[in-house]
Amino acid sequence: MPGSAAGTAAPIPAAADLAVAAEVAREALVFDAGEAAALVARLAAPPADRRWTALVSGGGVVMASMSTRDPQVGHIDLLAVRPREQGRGLGRELVRAAEEWLRARGATQARFAGNAPCYAWPGIDVRYTAAACLAESLGYERYHVAWNMTADLSTGPTAGPPAGQATDRLATDEDVARLARAGVDVREAGPERERVVAFVREHWNDRWAWEAANAAGLHYAERDGEVLAFAAWGARPAWFGPMGTAPAARGLGVGGVLLRRCLADQRAAGQSTAQIGWVGPLRFYSRAVGARAERVFWLYRRDLA
Missing domain, CATH: 3.40.630.30 (Gcn5-related N-acetyltransferase (GNAT))
Structure with a gap:
């Protein structure tokens, strides 16, 4: 499986790997296809205190990161498997590879949760049910719920x-x-x-x-x-x-x-619409612009042996 780790400054993995990652994400992330490439690019340009990697195969990609502000916690920021490759265990293989990368850098816990401020989602969108099932089958526990609101523009x-x-x-x-x-x-x-x-x-x-x-x-x-x-x-x-x-x-x-x-x-x-991410004050956004609570995310974590 090609792909490599990156430090805080080096533009690694190679641009070719990130291009494949963006292509895979566009195919797999059916609820986010229009912004999939931009998400990969944003995760590949994080704050200076972050180490990150993209592990890419022809059929899937996982992106993971760690921040110095919480050096024992690692984050699985993005997981995508091409539809034709799903059901063959590739997602499980990619998660395990990300866990190994995190463990090698001192992480004692892995999370399917947004590594703010540079993140794709707060957690796993419940509509990506297969991803939630995968996390739970790997021993991840659900520990929090977050939501977005949608504003009609x-x-x-x-x-x-x-x-x-x-x-x-x-x-x-x-x-x-x-x-x-x-x-x-x-x-x-x-x-x-x-x-x-x-x-x-x-x-x-x-x-x-x-x-x-x-x-x-x-x-x-x-x-x-x-x-x-x-x-x-x-x-x-x-x-x-x-x-x-x-x-x-x-x-x-x-x-x-x-x-x-x-x-x-x-x-x-x-x-035509805007997502108000990781919302706290529902009432304010509902009254100010008629935003509605819509996307729900489950946050998962697992201790690494």
């Missing part, structure tokens, strides 16, 4: 008069003007992105800061030169998040404005 009819009139649920012009009257400016991050990233790191953590730095789009609010809130999209391909508001700005409605601006960006990029 289209325009829709208004609820009140004039009945049936199309409206843009992502419009923010009026709210931006309201915030400006309160001294709060809403902007898209450009050359000053690092200042926003520093705000994220100070108020939350390095993982969110990495996502803000690597996001396709980043919007923020500030008052008197002080950053108050941020929202990002595209750090994990095609998904929204993370976002956060400092205590000093809560209650102003800044979060909903930044959310809608990001979703409008995603619509402009050609998306």
Whole structure:
């Protein structure tokens, strides 16, 4: 089985292996085929504190990683087997190979769980039932559940008069003007992105800061030169998040404005829906943009002998 381990800086495995991995992922990941290649590319460009590998055969691929912040835990980030190769034990062989790679680097536990901030999914999407069955047959225990919400990015009819009139649920012009009257400016991050990233790191953590730095789009609010809130999209391909508001700005409605601006960006990029990943506050997203809870993920772990 070709494939090789990679350190934090070297672009290894070879580009040819990653191209095969992307092709396999497109075939196998039927619920994520449109972004499969982007997922492989993102997992192959993780934060500097991470070691990772892609083990590739003609019929399947597994990608695994470890972070220095939790050196005893290894993650199986992506597992895909071509449909014509399924049912022949290749998935089991790939998982065992990933476990050996993790064990050789000091991991005492392996997880089917997202290695934030650079991950494909929070865990195993329950619709990939065969993957969940494989994990359980290998002795992995389910220890947590996570979910995504889906936001419809289209325009829709208004609820009140004039009945049936199309409206843009992502419009923010009026709210931006309201915030400006309160001294709060809403902007898209450009050359000053690092200042926003520093705000994220100070108020939350390095993982969110990495996502803000690597996001396709980043919007923020500030008052008197002080950053108050941020929202990002595209750090994990095609998904929204993370976002956060400092205590000093809560209650102003800044979060909903930044959310809608990001979703409008995603619509402009050609998306008809957006995944809000690894959601905590269901009520906020449901009320702000009518998002619905949809994708469910099971997180698995197993101690390595």
